[in-house]
Amino acid sequence: MTAGKIIIITAPSGAGKTTIVKKLLSEMPDLAFSVSAATREARAGEVHGRDYYFLTPDDFQQKIEANAFAEYEMVYAGKYYGTLRSELERIWSAGKVPMVDIDVKGALSIKEKYHGHALTIFIQPPSIDALRERLGGRGSETQASLEERLGKARYELSFSHEFDWIVVNEHLDAAYNEVKDIVEGFLRS
Ligand code: 5GP
Secondary structure (H helix, E strand, O other): OOOOOEEEEEOOOOOOHHHHHHHHHHHOOOEEEOOEEEOOOOOOOOOEOOOEEEOOHHHHHHHHHOOOEEEEEEEEOOEEEEEEHHHHHHHHHOOOEEEEEOOHHHHHHHHHHOOOOEEEEEEEOOOHHHHHHHHHHHOOOOHHHHHHHHHHHHHHHOOHHHOOEEEEOOOHHHHHHHHHHHHHHHHHO
């Protein structure tokens, strides 16, 4: 049964979530990635409409006023991210289950809204130090943005118990298999 279901995966930036989400999507045809809207700059290699709908702050504001978002948050200072209702509808109409990759607050508000149809998974990094290493290695962060992401990660970790499942990403393959089992169980239920 897939009708009306929604899967929400959350993790502090750098916890390995994107890798897990991409692999799930490539192996599970019932799932479709819900492309969020965001006002941050596109990183090298990111594509509008595939990674995010990159919007100007004005466009984002207009969509807030038009009630176009299932949820939205200012995830980082001045940077807005949101899940478009139209995106969820598009995926449900195609008979698939949206996979939503969002921050903790957004995840909890979606869970409340789609209560009973939502699966929430929190991917936890083994430690803040491991996170610092992974983020530093990515090369896309300045010292200030790295510190901001780590600060947010500490904050997000304090909400992990509100999720249906917590998966610790110590070893990527093991974490992936665990998430896959959870998702398969949810799709069958
Ligand atoms: P990044 O800038 O690294 O792509 O994403 C930063 C954070 O924004 C991640 O934690 C990601 O999960 C979160 N995010 C992405 N899309 C959304 C969204 O639509 N809503 C919310 N609330 N957070 C989002």
